[in-house]
Amino acid sequence: MLIQVVNLQKIYRMGPVQVEALKGVSFQIEAGEFVAIIGPSGSGKSTLMHILGCLDQPTGGHYYLEGQDVSTVSDNELAEIRNKKIGFVFQQFNLLPKANILQNVCVPLIYGGVRGRRRQLKLAEEALRQVGLGDRLHHRPNEISGGQKQRVAIARALINNPSLILADEPTGNLDSKTGQEILGIFRHLNEEGHTIVIVTHDPEIAKQARRVIQIRDGLVQKDEVIA
């Protein structure tokens, strides 16, 4: 089992006001699944995404990632887990604007302690070729299209061979045709065995996954497997 969340809670305190973003969420995700987490804004799906991505920690309950309870580990360990086990794809692409795309893809290798600049660049080049950007290695992010940026982000997410690819509204800033292309890449990656979790508010996108977890008001409302 890749992911097991048990009674996950997250309470934000804003002065005297307490906001319960997650009120006790439980589910399991097996390795190799393609899951969409769907919910309207304010449903708690972003909070859930942050916790699943080890960017944040729950205030209650447990989150087991590959059997390890990551709800209580230190910030440093959390950073290491993000580096090794999770590949992020964001709606805003979140590439470093001053670095070229090859350097961008190298970043997780640097923090992961992969030694040798040449080896890093070679790995990054391979990853970029896989997403069809082998001829744009030295372009900066502002010199390529949105769809290409998201491909760079996917290459970067894949570079450390993570156990989980976590995509937050990955098609939110793209036109529908490019969005479909990106989703196609995710499906392809899933067929190759990667575990993919897409967080979205759009039911059309969620349909392309094999399983949909619906979140509403901080709780799992529906969890169904589709064809």
Place this chain on the structure above:
Amino acid sequence: MILEILRMAFDSLTVNKLRSFLSMLGIIIGVGAVIAIVSVGSGARSQVTSQISQLGSNLITISPGIRRGTSGRISFTATDLFTMELAAQIRQNCPSVGRIMPNVQTSGLLIAGSNNYQTQVVGVTPVYQQIYNFYPARGQFITEEHEANAINVMVLGSGLAQELFPETDPLGQTVKLFARNRNYLFVVVGVMEEKGTGAWGNIENQAFIPASVIMKKINNRKYVNGYTAQAVSAAAAKAAVGEIEYFLTRYLGSADRFRVTSQEQLLETITQVTGTLSLMLGGIAGISLLVGGIGIMNIMLVSVTERTREIGIRKALGAKSRHIMAQFIIEALTMSGLGGLLGIGLGWVGAVGVARIGGWPLVVTHTSILVAFSFSLLVGVFFGIYPARKASKLDPVIALSYE
């Protein structure tokens, strides 16, 4: 890893070239000022000390002390104690004293034909030559015989000879000295060598006559202003001072009636004064280093805010707090280090310029460069830590959603 971070630091500095340069300016000016000022101090010191030792070596000056006035008595300088005979006694009683001569002088107008020149006339004995390492280039100096018989002979400084006898040979000519409302006639017997401008006025333009002539014929006093003694060797200078002090205290009855100053003491004092001065000025320049550091901190804080999202991305991709911290500290260090290097260049140029204007040797010590540069690095670390900590502590979720 360090190499990667270093490269990133350089990259982010080159993105905002003007901004980086302006924030480095404080450090550049600070380091430059420290190096230039310390160099000016050492250059001036080495010039002054070389001028002093050029005047002669192991010199000891004996001058009258001040008699303190109590209620009914007026304080005055005890000039009525030093006689020619006392000089001989000092010489006899102080084995470390090699040579001694009285200090007597007057000033007056020297007239030769249609030329005249107002100058100092120094009363000398033959040992003056050895004491001051100053010899006649032509003719002869004042001899024992001149001195003993108070003969009206004169030796001219080289500059003075030019003034009075621009076209004729001064040797054997007659010079009229007008001093104390009377005229005295002198025969020129020698012209001194050229020695350059000393620390105390232009010795090239002085005239030298026997001390006894000034005392007996011009001033009509049997007392001298003091003595200049020379120790038998540089090593004996301290002993000579002690011996003179011991002898004179017994002879004159009180240590208040005279003062003994050695050239060594003078050099020490000058070294101390210039040292303190350059330390003080260097310290003031150091303040601008501090201000430069604050400039760097300021720009680093701006940079952290501007790059909040970048920090968030890096954290999401697995950067630990220490990675972020190292990145920003190295950025601050790169800025201050680069500023320090440019400052060394600026300081060097400044030191060369000032040394050329002041006419003293260029002294840029390794120590001043090393101290100024390491201080600039220290400033970089010190003022880089706060912004770097601020960056490293950012919550990745908040940083990622920063617009």
